[in-house]
Amino acid sequence: QTVVTQEPSFSVAPGGTVTLTCGLSSGSVSPTHYPSWYQQTPGQPPRTLIYNTNIRSSGVPDRFSGSILGNKAALTVTGAQADDESDYYCVLYVAGGPWGFGGGTKLTVL
């Protein structure tokens, strides 16, 4: 079974830039996996940030961007702010799924 991989944790300084990645246990991520990204703070439902690799959801600041970097999907936060401190999940459209969720990345802004 295909596993979606993410870094367990990451830290960034306020105002800095960080790139979170989303990979597959076997094979490369491509646009045909329709990568999407979600932000979640404790006690809240997820919030959709990015879909179809690089399309920002309505109301999402442009400091969040999505892309394919090498063999992984990527979420870049440019000019990180304190309230960007959250858990970030990627989701891929995978065979046998249809949806594979990554384990999430805990982003700390300090």
Added chain:
Amino acid sequence: EGQVVESGGGLIQPGGSLRLSCAASGFTFSSFSMNWVRQAPGKGLEWVSYITGGGDIKFYADSVQGRFTISRDNAEKSLYLQMNSLRAEDTAVYYCARDHIFTFDMWGQGTMVTVSS
């Protein structure tokens, strides 16, 4: 824009059954596929089940296959998850999520299911 609201969670003994509901409003419910996604306490998100707008195609995660059944009533604008043979590891917040252009574009607040004796 619309919203989805889950209900039906609670405390249930191992081996028991529970039926979750998700009420949709503000959009053409029958035009959208829907999903159930869960999150165990302190853990990440886990996709559980998917159903097409017409209800004719359904998928399940391996962890719930054969125990959970997804269904929908488009006239009532409602999504359901029938959960049987519940286990402690099914304890989680269960979210209803709308599926649109290969993304989950609308989430409910979730309903908590606790499986414990």
